Amino acid sequence: MHALATLIALSLASPAAPLDWHPDLSSAEAAAEESGRAMLIVFR
Amino acid sequence: MVRPTTLLSLVASRFECVRVTDMAGVDLDRHRFDFDLTSCILLQRADGHRYHTFGGRTWEGAESHLSVPALVRVLVRTLEEHEKAELPPRGRSGPGRTVEALPPLARRIEAGRRPACIHCHSVHDWQVEAAKEAKRWRPQDGWVFPDPREFGFSVDPIEQERVVSVEARVEGLQVGDRILAIEGTPVLTFGDIVLALDRSGDGPSVRMRLLPVSGGPSASPVERVVSTSRGWREPDPLLYSWRAMKWNLDPSPGFGGPQLTARELGGLGLAPGTFAFRVQYLVDGGARAETGRSAARAGLRVGDVVLSLDGRSDFRSVDHVHAWFRLTRRAGETVILEVLREGERRRIDLPVVGLGR
Structure with missing residues (x-):
C-alpha cells in the first residue's frame, strides 16, 4: 500500500481520536442501521 | 492548531468505520469501485446509497488524488449530506453478487483451492475470466474507470470537483466550473468522476450539473451537455498503463x-x-x-x-x-x-x- 494511503489509514487510527473499527462489513452495516450514521469503508 | 491527521480522526469518528482487506463475501454492485486500486474509501449508508467515493489514481502516481485535506473535506461534506438525508429504511437486501459466485472462482473453491485472500485487483481478473469463458468478453470491456483526461479535462487535487484544465476538443465545460453531478451521479471527488464516466455509456457526450465559473460566487447550478471527441473511450495506453487490468488484455x-x-x-x-x-x-x-x-x-x-x-x-x-x-x-x-x-x-x-x- 502506498505511503499516503498508509498515512491516511494510520491517521484514521490516531491515538488522539481512536476509532472503533468494526470487524467486518456486516457488523458495520448493522451498526449503521442502529446508529443512523453513515459508513466509512476503507478497501485496501 | 489541530493537526490535519487528528482532524481526520475526529471527523472519521462520526462514521461507522470498517476496513476491508479481503473481497470475499463483498457485494460487488453495492460496493463497486475501481478494483485496480490499492485503496479506496466508500462513504455510504447502510442501505447501500453511496454518497461519495474517495480514491483513484493516474499513471503519474498512486497518490495523485489522495491527500488528508481532500479526505477531510469530503468527510465533512458527507456528514452534512447525511444529516439532510432521510434515515435509511430498516433491513438490507441479500448478499448480492460476489466474486466467489463467478464460475471460474466458484469451481476452484469447490475443488478445495480457495485463495487465502481475494485482493481487490483480482476481482477484475475473475470477472474477465468469467466473461471470456462465457464468450461475452469484448476488448472494450477492459476499458474501465477512465481518467477524466480521456474525456478531456482534469480536476484540482484538493477541490476535486473543480475543473482545472479543459482540452480544445471538449465543448460545454470551462476551467473553474465545479461539477456537481455527471449523468445523475453526485460529484465531489476524483473517484466520483471516474465512477460516473465508467457508467456513462459509449456516446461522445455526458450530462453534467455544474456551478459555472461564469456565474461568479453566487452562481446557480445549471444542467449542460458536455461533449468531447468521438473515440474518447479508446484508452490512451499511457493513461491506462498503471492498471493491473492490462494483464488480462x-x-x-x-x-x-x-x-x-x-x-x-x-x-x-x-x-x-x-x-x-x-x-x-x-x-x-x-x-x-x-x-x-x-x-x-x-x-x-x-x-x-x-x-x-x-x-x-x-x-x-x-x-x-x-x-x-x-x-x-x-x-x-x-x-x-x-x-x-x-x-x-x-x-x-x-x-x-x-x-x-
Whole structure:
C-alpha cells in the first residue's frame, strides 16, 4: 500500500481520536442501521 | 492548531468505520469501485446509497488524488449530506453478487483451492475470466474507470470537483466550473468522476450539473451537455498503463523485464534518459505460453535490451509498453523490435500472437 494511503489509514487510527473499527462489513452495516450514521469503508 | 491527521480522526469518528482487506463475501454492485486500486474509501449508508467515493489514481502516481485535506473535506461534506438525508429504511437486501459466485472462482473453491485472500485487483481478473469463458468478453470491456483526461479535462487535487484544465476538443465545460453531478451521479471527488464516466455509456457526450465559473460566487447550478471527441473511450495506453487490468488484455508481447537504470544505460553507452528495458523473461507457460515461444522463435533472447518497438522509443515505463502492445496491436501483425545484444543492434520481427478467444 502506498505511503499516503498508509498515512491516511494510520491517521484514521490516531491515538488522539481512536476509532472503533468494526470487524467486518456486516457488523458495520448493522451498526449503521442502529446508529443512523453513515459508513466509512476503507478497501485496501 | 489541530493537526490535519487528528482532524481526520475526529471527523472519521462520526462514521461507522470498517476496513476491508479481503473481497470475499463483498457485494460487488453495492460496493463497486475501481478494483485496480490499492485503496479506496466508500462513504455510504447502510442501505447501500453511496454518497461519495474517495480514491483513484493516474499513471503519474498512486497518490495523485489522495491527500488528508481532500479526505477531510469530503468527510465533512458527507456528514452534512447525511444529516439532510432521510434515515435509511430498516433491513438490507441479500448478499448480492460476489466474486466467489463467478464460475471460474466458484469451481476452484469447490475443488478445495480457495485463495487465502481475494485482493481487490483480482476481482477484475475473475470477472474477465468469467466473461471470456462465457464468450461475452469484448476488448472494450477492459476499458474501465477512465481518467477524466480521456474525456478531456482534469480536476484540482484538493477541490476535486473543480475543473482545472479543459482540452480544445471538449465543448460545454470551462476551467473553474465545479461539477456537481455527471449523468445523475453526485460529484465531489476524483473517484466520483471516474465512477460516473465508467457508467456513462459509449456516446461522445455526458450530462453534467455544474456551478459555472461564469456565474461568479453566487452562481446557480445549471444542467449542460458536455461533449468531447468521438473515440474518447479508446484508452490512451499511457493513461491506462498503471492498471493491473492490462494483464488480462490480449494480444500480449510474451516477454518483459525491468527498465534500465541510469547506470546501466551508461554502461551500454546509451544516452541518459533513453528508454530501454532488459528482457528478463520469455513467457513459457500458462494460457499465453505461445506468445513467449513465438518471440523466442523470432530470435528474442533473455538478456536482450529492447530499444524500440515499431520505431517507438518514447515509452515512459515498461508498464506503458505492455499497455501499448495490448491496446493497439492486433493478432496477425508484426512488431519490429530493435534490441541490443552484446554491443550490437539487431532487428527482430515479432509476430503478434492471439489467443483465439
